[in-house]
Amino acid sequence: MLTMALKQWFSKPSADQLMADYALHGHPDTLAQLYDSLADDVYHYIASQTDSQHAQDVAQRAWIKVIDKRQLYRQQGNVKAWIFRIARNLMLDDFRANKKFVDELVSEPSIEPDYASQLADQLQFEDLMTALPASQREAFILQQEGFSLAEIATITEQPVETIKSRLRYARNRLKTALENTHD
């Protein structure tokens, strides 16, 4: 019991704990800790779907929404998934306003030729990810960020089976492309 308490005392609070505390007290220092633990993840996720300037704008607005709507956060929830979803919705709203990419992102991807493998020789991993269809890329990034299939399905508002399929395609393409690069 004492060991657990000491461990808890000295351990770094999780993002969920930080958000629960911020939702309750609204202390800026708590938000700063939360931001430092998740900001890069959120930004990278959005930057993988759009250009860097738009990603910066979307990520900022997502965090401002976290500040404004902190009391809506459910304490038992996964704060990272919550913020990712906020950011994703903001990005999709922008896409809809600009009538851009949204169809590709929210609908089933068309199965394209193995585009990634064709580019493998000259492209880096980042470029290979960019070459993936947006929905596959998104599913892959969310998985790499530690989300479960169910959480990815919730964030992307797609059935779990669809997510499984997207992940399978994404991984296979990337693996193949990388193996070709290293050969």
Place this chain on the structure above:
Amino acid sequence: MTEDQLQQAYQRAKQQHKAPAASRRLVLAKAQRHAGQKGHKVNPWNWTMGSIAASALLAMYVLLNFPLPLHQPSADNLMTTLVEVHHLNNEPIPDSVSQSIARQASITRQYDNLTREFANAQQTIAAHHMRRATLISDNHEWRLMTCDQHLIILTPALVARLTTDQGVALKPGSKVQLSFDKDGHIVAISSAHHHACQAS
């Protein structure tokens, strides 16, 4: 290629895309402002009700303690077209009245209200005409502003006589009815219960 290698490759690529420092500053500044607003947040309803209650209390205090001076114009800023000074026969005009007179635009008449004649007049002479006025000051003398913006100054001795003889006790702001004889001398003063400038 293993899943671990894939993950490592992903993490390496991710390092190239860190959230801009400017975003951190902007977001944390927003959080600070938000915290400040929350700290000073007041319930608008309570604030409104509090303001109304405070205003009501202030109004009641003023009405109870200073019922009339609120409606009293500044003596030095009076817009008058005529100043009349009324005093008893042979009564010297006090300095304060003289100074007041000097400040006014013009003085057209000074009325000597003869003591004896005045006393008799009250009993025997019917008022020739009446005018309504508002008492605006009693610092050194009575100043009465009529409805037609004439300022009537009564000397202290005349005031004493009028109040003693007729038992009127007036305060600044009081509406009064002045009775004049045919020569323009004040023969009586009484409280007016209606608005000073309504027709009698």
